[in-house]
Amino acid sequence: MNVTLDRETTTPRTPPAPLRLSLTPDDATAGRLDGAWWPRSHDLLTELPSLAKELDNRWGRVTRVTLNPAHWPSIPPRIPVAGHVVHAGWFQQEQDPNEIMVRSYAPGRLDLLVVPPHTGPTEAANLMATAADPANTLTASDLLATRPTEHIVRGTN
Template sequence: MTATIVYPPAAEDRTFSSSFPRLSLAPAGTDPALLDGAWWPRSRDLAAELPELTAALDPLWGRITRVTVNPTFWPVIPRKVPVQGHVVHVGWFEPEQDPHKLLLFSYTTGRWDLLVIPPQTDPSTAAWLLAEAADPARSLTASGLMQGAELFRAAAEADWDLVRETVWDSEGGHSARPWPPHRVGSLVTQTQRPTEGM
């Protein structure tokens, strides 16, 4: 599978910088599909996020002049956003547009559909979504990919539970010392020890 991941021109370490959009695009010349890639914004503030995104896409797709979203996940939808010497008009459609999708329109070239990965998504799930949305063989909708991401996350947690159970058994079960707190998203939780007899 090949995909275009947009990086800053001088990126040495190929990691996502804090001042460049986290973006993956389907390879140029692939057959049209339901999605043209994915975008992982840092917030749900369209006025702050769109200038960075359109600045990255304008050289590739032509000047982006209009964007539409579904308001389900966007608390404020500005009507216009100034972007590098021009204005991007922002619209919204509730029932007609997938809530996990952003539509971008270029006056001269056409339309592109991007999966919008929620800003709070953990990096491993976001990386999976970025790759899947840019896969030339992709056939899922944006919401379908988000459902797939939930299965991906659940499988990763199941693997973690299997590792913990294996260690638990190897350390003698209930007499083993308690697990330290671990991070789950932005919450810190204490792993509960199984009760005796399980």
């Protein structure tokens, strides 16, 4: 069998965008949060695999995440990630709407601020640094409430 490729219509795959993640240093005791994650959209199926893959390498295989559905239009119960499945759930009333809780086979959990995708780069960097600071005592929502709104870029991912 002969196969012919039309190079004019075949588009090369673009490399995945780098993960935007900031974690509390390994040798520090975490503050209220263990860091921050800045996804590019509110599509959990698209965004979670890169986060889970990175955390698999650093912390142990991610097995479960929980989120508040306030900012996620769809939370599928199982999300394929790098050869395994991450179970997803939600707690609408009990969980901070701006946080993701990540569990792995390792003991413990990570509580990460979810920086809204439309946040401008300077403000996102400040939020991520503050969330990863072991001295931080603010919740995810309290941390977002302290940001100046003029740094938010509307309508971009």
